[in-house]
Amino acid sequence: MxxxxxxxxxxxxxxxxxxxxxxxxxxxxxxxxxxxxxxxxxxxxxxxxxxxxxxxxxxxxxxxxxxxxxxxxxxxxxxxxxxxxxxxxxxxxxxxxxxxxxxxxxxxxxxxxxxxxxxxxxxxxxxxxxxxxxxxxxxxxxxxxxxxxxxxxxxxxxxxxxSGATSAHTHQLCGITEGDSVVIQGPGPVGLFALAFALDSGAGITVVIGAQGDEKRLKLAEDFGATHTLNVSDTTVEERHQFVMDHTGGHGADVVIDTTGSPRALAEGVRLAAKGGTYALPGVAVPIGQVPISFYEDVAVKNLRIQGVWVxxxxxxxxxxxxxxxxxxxxxxxxxxxxxxxxxxxxxxxxxxxxxxxxxxxx
Ligand SMILES: [Zn+2]
Ligand SMILES: [Zn+2]
Incomplete structure (x- = not known):
């Protein structure tokens, strides 16, 4: 049987x-x-x-x-x-x-x-x-x-x-177009698919952020075509923020995609997004509790769109x-x-x- x-x-x-x-x-x-x-x-x-x-x-x-x-x-x-x-x-x-x-x-x-x-x-x-x-x-x-x-x-x-279909949904909701700067938190399968969709739409700067143990995944992200990768294990939150600002003319990224579902990554991610940008959350797939976000500084005055992505x-x-x-x-x-x-x-x-x-x- x-x-x-x-x-x-x-x-x-x-x-x-x-x-x-x-x-x-x-x-x-x-x-x-x-x-x-x-x-x-x-x-x-x-x-x-x-x-x-x-x-x-x-x-x-x-x-x-x-x-x-x-x-x-x-x-x-x-x-x-x-x-x-x-x-x-x-x-x-x-x-x-x-x-x-x-x-x-x-x-x-x-x-x-x-x-x-x-x-x-x-x-x-x-x-x-x-x-x-x-x-x-x-x-x-x-x-x-x-x-x-x-x-x-x-x-x-x-x-x-x-992984691929969820990334395609994310891509649709973010509306990435030619020249957009994109940060992807998490270089797993969802992150790599999201990267490929972004590159396919003409994204400019693409920064993929990984954590300890993600070295192979970050290398693969580079081989997919990511312009930059950062590892949480050898940079600080402030260094990563500065890096993204330095590479986007001080604006931040037009689109930031979190594929990790980690509260710490979410708190960091909203700060990496540019004014008028989008912060998308395909990684939040199970309850994660509350995340402290400064809604005035990081959302309201930036006209930031926080975009859930369900399946x-x-x-x-x-x-x-x-x-x-x-x-x-x-x-x-x-x-x-x-x-x-x-x-x-x-x-x-x-x-x-x-x-x-x-x-x-x-x-
Ligand atoms: Zn799945
Ligand atoms: Zn139905």
Missing amino acids: PKAMVLEEFNKPLVEIEYPLPRLGRGEILVKLEASGVCGSDVHMWRGKDPRTPLPLILGHEGVGRVVEVDGDKRDIYGQPLGPGDLVIWDRGVTCNSCYYCAVKKEPSLCVNRKVYGINISCKDAPHFRGCYAEYLVLFEDTKVLKITEEVAPEILVAASC SDTRHLYQAVRLVLSGRYPFDRLVTHKFDLKDATQAMETMERKEAIKAVLRP
Whole structure:
């Protein structure tokens, strides 16, 4: 019987469980996973920090796989028919199209009925396989699927499904244009995707800030094309502030993007933004308490826009996939660690210790 790695108890190793090969419901698609990304959110969920986590749960919301079986006539977003053997990636969020946010605000990221593989669907009921740390995944009828016809290694593409898509959403909300100066806090997968999107839009000065243990990630940021990198472990807050001011004509950065979700980084980040700038927060994915911000000095008189970024929708997945497939950036070097499915706990530890830039499971 096919296997899955199940989160039964927070902070304990995931448990290998076998479930019967699922029978498909109406319009569902059975996918055999070829690559499952280990996202920072998985580590948060494993550690019990994410309030959305129903137990028991098959973790994993980033996946690329091959279609095994489809129920009925199924097509991808381009209208191409889907059948056995097709390589596919899909929007990890399944939205209802009929709630206020879907239907009126046209913001499916905020859908009140959003179901997310590997995040808010427990595996206790059949068909069980609703997370990517498993050999199979059953896609709900309403899942938006992209058939991949280009030559690409599944493990390279897989980060597009969450990290890449969330960065694309950030990019849309920030509206980076030619010549904008951009600071990115955190050189992990979200930060590197955000950097690539910024560079692709003609960003001028790009400063990526990392912390101790991020040396490899900062090097990769330079190879993506960042004009500058800074390490928190060998600079002070004031030195970094001065550095950004010195490189932006004393203005600060037009766009600052935090991908760390660290209160300390947030307090620092608002001060790095220029007047009329944007401070975006894709990194705040779990509750982090309160952050002291001087709203008069750092927000009001600067006309600063503080921009939340909650998850992503299909257009963002599409953009992230196109960016990876473009070959313009070395996304192949993002994946530093590959693990067997049974070693999923070890893979999360590797991400938590920042040994990996991106770890991927190969079910
Ligand atoms: Zn909805
Ligand atoms: Zn994620």
